[in-house]
Amino acid sequence: MAMVKTEPECRWERRLTTSESIIMGFHEDSGMCSAGTCMADGCVEEPVLLYPHGLKGLHSLQALVPSLLRHEVEIALEKLGLTLDRMYAWEMFLDMMKSQTRNSFPNADLPRNFTDATRAILVDWIIQVHEMMHFQEETLYLAIHLLNYSLRQIKVTTANLQLLGMVCLFLAAKKEESHLPEVSELCYLMDHTYTKHQLLRMERKVLYGLKFDLSYCPPLHFLLLFASIARCSAMVVWMARYLLELSLLEGQCVVFLPAQLAGAALCLARQVLQEPPTAEGEAAWCLASSIHAGSETTLLRVMHILASAAAKAHTQETCATFSKFSSPETLHVSRHPGLKNAPGLLGVCT
Amino acid sequence: MEEEEEEVFRKSCSSTSLPPAQLDRSPSSPSGSRSHWFHTLQVRRLQVQRGRSNSDPLRAASCQDVFTWKPGLQFGAAQSYLSLEKLGEGAFASVYKGISRINGQLVALKVIRMKTEEGVPFTAIREASLLKRLKHANVVLLHDIVHTRETLTFVFEYVQTDLSQYLQQHPGGLHSHNVRIFMFQLLRGLCYVHSRRILHRDLKPHNLLISYLGELKLADFGLARSKSIPSQTFSSEVVTLWYRPPDVLLGSTDYSTALDMWGAGCIFIEMLQGAPAFPGLSDEFEQLQKIWAVLGVPSEDSWPGVSQLPNYKPEWFLPSKQKPFRTVWKRLNQLPYKTEDLVQDMLKVVPADRISAQDSLQHPYFSTLPPPIMHLRDTTSIFKVPGVRLETEVRDIFNPGRRIKPSVLPAAKCW
Numbered sequence: 176m177a178m179v180k181t182e183p184e185c186r187w188e189r190r191l192t193t194s195e196s197i198i199m200g201f202h203e204d205s206g207m208c209s210a211g212t213c214m215a216d217g218c219v220e221e222p223v224l225l226y227p228h229g230l231k232g233l234h235s236l237q238a239l240v241p242s243l244l245r246h247e248v249e250i251a252l253e254k255l256g257l258t259l260d261r262m263y264a265w266e267m268f269l270d271m272m273k274s275q276t277r278n279s280f281p282n283a284d285l286p287r288n289f290t291d292a293t294r295a296i297l298v299d300w301i302i303q304v305h306e307m308m309h310f311q312e313e314t315l316y317l318a319i320h321l322l323n324y325s326l327r328q329i330k331v332t333t334a335n336l337q338l339l340g341m342v343c344l345f346l347a348a349k350k351e352e353s354h355l356p357e358v359s360e361l362c363y364l365m366d367h368t369y370t371k372h373q374l375l376r377m378e379r380k381v382l383y384g385l386k387f388d389l390s391y392c393p394p395l396h397f398l399l400l401f402a403s404i405a406r407c408s409a410m411v412v413w414m415a416r417y418l419l420e421l422s423l424l425e426g427q428c429v430v431f432l433p434a435q436l437a438g439a440a441l442c443l444a445r446q447v448l449q450e451p452p453t454a455e456g457e458a459a460w461c462l463a464s465s466i467h468a469g470s471e472t473t474l475l476r477v478m479h480i481l482a483s484a485a486a487k488a489h490t491q492e493t494c495a496t497f498s499k500f501s502s503p504e505t506l507h508v509s510r511h512p513g514l515k516n517a518p519g520l521l522g523v524c525t
Numbered sequence: 526m527e528e529e530e531e532e533v534f535r536k537s538c539s540s541t542s543l544p545p546a547q548l549d550r551s552p553s554s555p556s557g558s559r560s561h562w563f564h565t566l567q568v569r570r571l572q573v574q575r576g577r578s579n580s581d582p583l584r585a586a587s588c589q590d591v592f593t594w595k596p597g598l599q600f601g602a603a604q605s606y607l608s609l610e611k612l613g614e615g616a617f618a619s620v621y622k623g624i625s626r627i628n629g630q631l632v633a634l635k636v637i638r639m640k641t642e643e644g645v646p647f648t649a650i651r652e653a654s655l656l657k658r659l660k661h662a663n664v665v666l667l668h669d670i671v672h673t674r675e676t677l678t679f680v681f682e683y684v685q686t687d688l689s690q691y692l693q694q695h696p697g698g699l700h701s702h703n704v705r706i707f708m709f710q711l712l713r714g715l716c717y718v719h720s721r722r723i724l725h726r727d728l729k730p731h732n733l734l735i736s737y738l739g740e741l742k743l744a745d746f747g748l749a750r751s752k753s754i755p756s757q758t759f760s761s762e763v764v765t766l767w768y769r770p771p772d773v774l775l776g777s778t779d780y781s782t783a784l785d786m787w788g789a790g791c792i793f794i795e796m797l798q799g800a801p802a803f804p805g806l807s808d809e810f811e812q813l814q815k816i817w818a819v820l821g822v823p824s825e826d827s828w829p830g831v832s833q834l835p836n837y838k839p840e841w842f843l844p845s846k847q848k849p850f851r852t853v854w855k856r857l858n859q860l861p862y863k864t865e866d867l868v869q870d871m872l873k874v875v876p877a878d879r880i881s882a883q884d885s886l887q888h889p890y891f892s893t894l895p896p897p898i899m900h901l902r903d904t905t906s907i908f909k910v911p912g913v914r915l916e917t918e919v920r921d922i923f924n925p926g927r928r929i930k931p932s933v934l935p936a937a938k939c940w
Contacts, residue, residue: 257722258722259719259722259724259781259782260719260781260782260881262881262883262884263719263720263722263782263881263883266720267720267721267722270720270721274658345644346650349644349645349647349650349651350647350650350651350654355643355647357643358642358643358644374644375644378644378645379644379645379672379674382645382650382672383601383672386601386657386670387650387653387654387657387670387672388654388657389650389653389654390654390655390657390658
């Protein structure tokens with residue numbers, strides 16, 4: 176088989192040994208409970224919230240405003256239809272926060288033959304195809320995630336880069352969409368540069384590289400969640416969505432967690448728009464941003480990246496996102512004059 | 526003899542295709558006609574004419590002895606698994622009992638045939654990425670996925686039997702203690718998947734695998750779908766009618782966790798009674814009639830919004846009033862009130878009133894189980910808790926001689 180394994184399958188193997196080793200001893204559990212980490216409802220809270228990249232602060236925060244934040248998160252998740260039942264919302268949120276750590280990369284390095292510029296051109300093209308197909312936004316985020324992942328997992332020649340991008344979008348659509356495009360249609364969109372056979376072979380290769388794991392919590396869900404808690408205006412949300420989508424084009428953004436990207440996009444959107452503050456709004460914002468407590472420096476870094484990306488978006492060759500968000504439905508956010516001096520805005524703030 | 530057996534193994538090992546054609550043709554496959562997968566007990570029954578035994582779990586141990594595996598084999602490779610026998614055949618997939626050449630474990634191989642035109646089917650992609658996320662003692666474990674040009678094989682842990690067969694083997698209702706143990710595990714598994722935004726949507730005894738220890742595992746998530754925004758309307762026709770809740774039968778597409786809870790309630794009754802709770806005959810209408818006969822025909826007063834549901838036509842239904850459950854399902858009479866109470870919470874006509882899996886685990890019905898059972902981590906089986914084990918069933922069609930005197934039947938005086 177032409178498939179190339181670039182990494183030993185240690186992750187997969189670890190949980191595979193025998194069922195005995197998967198099952199943790201009961202006594203170990205009871206020990207943990209007696210250590211005081213067990214909540215009344217039986218879910219183990221503490222270890223869940225300890226993750227890298229500075230989000231550790233959440234735990235201490237939880238001690239401060241436990242019920243309020245929990246309540247707000249539950250309401251927001253239910254409103255967004257992200258949870259099946261209000262009762263499971265908090266657990267769902269903890270699961271989102273925990274599982275997102277699997278979805279970022281340790282570094283932004285690309286394989287030798289690719290540059291960030293090449294990647295940006297490819298992502299821009301995927302954004303255009305995605306828009307043409309009228310897919311959901313989740314599909315786009317998943318597709319780019321799959322692309323980031325497979326660029327690092329499987330060996331692809333520059334000539335096959337476009338094929339890889341299309342396959343990632345196709346797979347994301349298979350996971351998320353109810354109406355799927357036909358393979359021949361996809362080949363047509365690539366000007367028949369590749370045959371159907373090649374596309375399907377690439378699909379197999381990617382699925383193998385991903386080990387069939389297509390689960391992903393897109394930063395968009397975090398953004399909508401935070402915006403809902405923070406009671407942001409429609410304008411702020413659209414602006415944040417624009418900035419968040421710009422992050423897909425930035426190769427260096429892959430090292431950040433989805434929640435950090437979302438938080439930074441929202442934060443920057445507020446600063447750019449400078450809406451007159453209300454007491455209520457500020458309180459809600461404080462609560463929402465408390466989720467990021469402890470990771471402010473990371474947030475600021477992301478904001479700088481997004482600000483400079485937004486400032487030069489209209490001059491770039493890769494401007495699919497810019498034009499997408501200049502439409503009246505999106506409140507023309509990408510043409511907002513405040514974006515031009517966004518980097519300067521941050522400079523003053525810091 | 527042993528050498529000969531090994532030779533046969535070597536021979537089948539050398540053909541690396543999955544599934545092996547030579548096993549397909551084997552006329553001695555006793556369960557080949559069954560459409561459902563994981564049906565394995567009949568196979569064992571033919572070999573060993575005796576009932577379930579907790580001390581001798583896998584008769585296949587001898588099979589593992591003659592089997593030597595190589596260290597160089599990898600997960601994800603077709604030659605790493607060897608099909609032993611066909612367990613079932615469905616429309617799009619066949620299921621084989623197999624053995625892993627990597628570690629010698631028994632596995633169930635679900636082989637999905639792919640029509641290659643459009644690549645890997647989206648259902649397979651969803652099922653795979655969904656199952657890969659689920660790691661719980663009461664959810665069947667996906668070990669590996671093998672992908673070849675024409676087939677996609679899901680490698681699952683091998684579980685000996687399922688609740689449907691267990692019920693057949695022990696007719697007339699199960700031991701009340703065992704019902705409690707099975708119910709706890711069913712609800713624990715549901716609580717886990719529900720908290721991950723996943724509905725099973727096709728609960729039935731067939732889909733609940735039972736290990737020799739009595740571990741219950743949710744299986745066949747083929748129709749399950751992780752919900753995301755914007756929520757798409759699911760297609761209807763997903764749940765076997767007997768276990769389908771009235772709101773879905775009335776045409777509601779607003780599926781929620783309550784969908785699975787109704788199914789769990791029906792299974793609860795089936796385990797107690799030894800017969801399905803609402804064995805409808807053919808269509809939705811008759812199925813609803815069965816339900817109304819016990820729970821009463823709903824009105825806008827008892828269920829606000831019911832008249833808006835597409836299939837709600839009260840004039841079609843014979844008027845009937847709600848009956849006490851214990852007069853319909855007699856076994857409830859012999860058990861303490863809290864059993865009936867939990868059943869009532871689960872089989873509520875109005876979906877919003879139905880108890881959630883999480884709340885049901887806190888129900889007094891389970892208070893007789895050892896308390897540590899409530900604080901296990903996800904992947905820990907409840908049988909790791911000291912004192913948790915299955916009782917011997919009163920009736921066993923494979924051990925008719927070992928009948929207990931009626932005077933000591935636990936059903937007479939239940940705790």
